[in-house]
Amino acid sequence: MAVLDEIRPVRAQQTGTQISSLDWDGIKVEVDDLPSLVRLDGGYLDLVKRCQEEAYSEEICRLQAGKWLQKSSSLLSLAPILGSDGLVRLGGCAGRAKLPYEVLHPPLLPAKHQFTATIVRAFHLSLKHVETDYQISFIRQHFWIPGGRELVKRIRRECEKCRRERAKPGEQIMADLHESRLEFGSPPFTRTACDLFGPIDVLLSRNRTAKRRGVLLTCLVTRAVYLEMVTTLSSDDFLLILRRFIGLYGQPRVFHTDNGTNFVGTERELFEDPEVFQFIRRKGMQWNFQPPRTPHFGGAHESLVWSAKRALYAALDEEKKFLRHPTEETLRTMLYEVAGLLNGRPLTAASEDPADLRPLTTADFLNRANTASPPHGTFDDAAGWTFEMEKADN
Incomplete structure (x- = not known):
């Protein structure tokens, strides 16, 4: 300044x-x-x-x-x-x-x-x-x-x-929404879609990198988003992510997954593994695949993958000013921050009338506050930060 x-x-x-x-x-x-x-x-x-x-x-x-x-x-x-x-x-x-x-x-x-x-x-x-x-x-x-x-x-x-990034090719005529998008009266993530994106290079040690991928799970009704990092494409890692997701948001009743090119090579390992389907039967979930080579069937989660990648890559560009590749913890932190950013996006138009309420967001359906606010201070001085927090509590 x-x-x-x-x-x-x-x-x-x-x-x-x-x-x-x-x-x-x-x-x-x-x-x-x-x-x-x-x-x-x-x-x-x-x-x-x-x-x-x-x-x-x-x-x-x-x-x-x-x-x-x-x-x-x-x-x-x-x-x-x-x-x-x-x-x-x-x-x-x-x-x-x-x-x-x-x-x-x-x-x-x-x-x-x-x-x-x-x-x-x-x-x-x-x-x-x-x-x-x-x-x-x-x-x-x-x-x-x-x-x-x-x-x-x-x-x-x-x-x-x-x-x-806003340059768009020709758009297709949109068909009627699937019944999973129109359900009402159910908790968030009752009908959930899943997709993977990446890979993203992360720094493990000096001069040693590895590829990590992001997992996106979205509610087909409220459009809420959960992002997590997966180390490998094994069924065990995917099950751990699914268990963490269920521990936070509850068990989905219907699970939709992409069957496009990004899942063809891993479909057998992820979804035909006996451990995965034993877990699905025990939880009582219904797992639905969309037809092969039909990405337009999964537009609900494909559009959110595009939004998540756009925000994530913009954040990675800022991190590359300090490190060529982010660490695993840095990537996981940025995925959580991007999820908070997406869950704070408005679902309704912002009115010009100051008497109107603020736009409705997906975080409102999750009964959570918007986490995209700028920080109120720095953590350089821990004692000063503790003093400010004590003043705020009093």
Whole structure:
């Protein structure tokens, strides 16, 4: 982040507000700066103030004077308030809710300002190039950008990686959904689909690597995701993953698997092994195969494999700045984080009305909180972190 040498005072007049110019091109917000940004630490409070003063100078003058906003103001429908820190914040009628002040009244940022675009670009990189609704709903937990959807779309259009990955070939006409996708009244993962992806090179020791694969299990109804790393394609390793999955989410009633090219060489070892089918009969599960060479039959899990690989490979690119190959624990950790990222994706559209509820996510069906939030601090100083946790508990 660039350091401001001087911020000249704002000179307010009755006819308008004159603000000294600032080189916003020199202001950089990196992914590591996001925790400080959402807490408005390290000079970010002054930057947000300056950004609001350049865009909402007339509104700030009227709020400071205790006057109503003009009917032509773009912030009139948001009922803005002036916080104790001098920031223009989102208003509303939920002020008595037992939620943090920053959540009820996030600061407003102008969509056409360069500093706002810099912040959105940092969130875009932090969330691993996610879709528009996911990103706008996540940003609104910390900042409210009027008309921010178009800004997020523009940032995604300008991102070279997003343009490359969003290139699509011709699409096929979608058939009717399978009955497994339309079941209701059952717990999550009652109908589960499984698929493997990879291989991914991991570092075992110095100058020694091995290939590991990822296993994706998804609920066909709620679209929840569970990701795990498998060391080999043996039936024993697959059974251990299945047992861990059942221990966390319960036993599926129907299990669907891919029968494409990635399973042809391992089908006998994975699913025709007597131990596997003895385990299936003991648990009372029904195992269904899709026809050979029909990947479109498994579109429910194939699309999630694509989403998981896109987020995972983006995270691996960041890790390669420090290590050429990730370790097994690093890969397993990233798979868990990607699963939390996918389970936090919105299933409904993000509304522009601040009075509406946030979008529904798959984590809501699992009765879990969204785990894609940025960390609230670093673990460099263990004593300091313990002190902060004790203050939060008290």
